[in-house]
Amino acid sequence: MAKLSFAQAIKNLFSAHNKEDTEFFDDLADALIEGDIGAKNAMELVDQLEKECKEGKIHGNEEILKHMKVLLSEYVKSVEFVPEKGKINIWMMLGVNGVGKTTSCAKVANLLIKNGFEQVVLSASDTFRAAAIEQLCYHGEKIGVRVVNHQHGSDPSSVVFDAAESVKAHGGGLVIADTAGRLHNKENLVHELEKIDRICKQKADDGCYKKILVIDSTTGQNALRQAEVFNEAIGVDAIIMTKYDSTAKGGVAISIGKDLGIPVFYVCTGETYSDISLFNCDDYLNTFLGL
Structure with a gap:
């Protein structure tokens, strides 16, 4: 049986929880670990996310995901190398x-x-x-x-x-x-x-x-x-x-x-x-x- 994508796991997570409490964030950390982010990174990310969601009164599926994207964007980088002509x-x-x-x-x-x-x-x-x-x-x-x-x-x-x-x-x-x-x-x-x-x-x-x-x-x-x-x-x-x-x-x-x-x-x-x-x-x- 194929493993769920992280996006699908997140969707299921929001369906299963009717509020963003400690259990919700624990399950979110588990989903991140399953999504190949690694235990240490997942725990750090979720701790930061939970703290900022509470302080900023961020609630609901889309708002939490958008804030998670902001946090993750600090880590994911792209680059483009272009070979130099004549060299x-x-x-x-x-x-x-x-x-x-x-x-x-x-x-x-x-x-x-x-x-x-x-x-x-x-x-x-x-x-x-x-x-x-x-x-x-x-x-x-x-x-x-x-x-x-x-x-x-x-x-x-x-x-x-x-x-x-x-x-x-x-x-x-x-x-x-x-x-x-x-x-x-x-x-x-x-x-x-x-x-x-x-x-x-x-x-x-x-x-x-x-x-x-x-x-x-x-x-x-x-x-x-x-x-x-x-x-x-x-x-x-x-x-x-x-x-x-x-x-x-x-x-x-x-x-x-x-x-x-x-x-x-x-x-x-x-x-x-x-x-x-x-x-x-x-x-x-x-x-x-x-x-």
């Missing part, structure tokens, strides 16, 4: 295996080309997962983007190096680097990412290097843990949320924003290359709260 830009795509990272690389490349940024190169820097190189090459062929790749098992940082050199030789552009995400072998992964990070910093022009984490929207607090690991390892500038259409809860963007201060760049809503769009905080919160 060497590198976007390193991070994320564990299975979140849709390789496909997201292709979606981002395709979107940028459609928006007029022609010089995009994909770097197959996940040289460990057997199918990753072939998968990226397949996507590159489909969307008409060149893929720089080395043989399976080679040094991932050398692939980024060659991709950056290629972009430089063509007068600038963007390298989108697909990387490995083997979290079960965290020490090796961190060491590998640190090495790629050094190369990216050396090769990219000032302000043109971004580290973007791809997360699966449906995995909730697991996605927050992943963000913590990658952010601690090399820092994360933004996240891309995949499976955004199928998530029943979706509060993880709030957790990542509040706990780590990381904004959301893109959301992916389906399987095709065009199923990607810039994240809109207002739309996100309206959907999450059912406003």
Whole structure:
């Protein structure tokens, strides 16, 4: 049986309570935890909401939800990066295996080309997962983007190096680097990412290097843990949320924003290359709260 969306859980909550008392706010905290905001954040948010609703005499379904939106909007942030023409830009795509990272690389490349940024190169820097190189090459062929790749098992940082050199030789552009995400072998992964990070910093022009984490929207607090690991390892500038259409809860963007201060760049809503769009905080919160 599918779990209720947070918006539906809230609707049911208001139906079940005829007044906003302590029990109502306790149930609201439970609903927020179920909505992937996390226990600590849910309790803090509800305590603040209850206090401000009492002080401001805020009552009723819509008014309380609107005030909750105001509180949540402090945590959820959006960002848009635009590669600079004539410069060497590198976007390193991070994320564990299975979140849709390789496909997201292709979606981002395709979107940028459609928006007029022609010089995009994909770097197959996940040289460990057997199918990753072939998968990226397949996507590159489909969307008409060149893929720089080395043989399976080679040094991932050398692939980024060659991709950056290629972009430089063509007068600038963007390298989108697909990387490995083997979290079960965290020490090796961190060491590998640190090495790629050094190369990216050396090769990219000032302000043109971004580290973007791809997360699966449906995995909730697991996605927050992943963000913590990658952010601690090399820092994360933004996240891309995949499976955004199928998530029943979706509060993880709030957790990542509040706990780590990381904004959301893109959301992916389906399987095709065009199923990607810039994240809109207002739309996100309206959907999450059912406003």
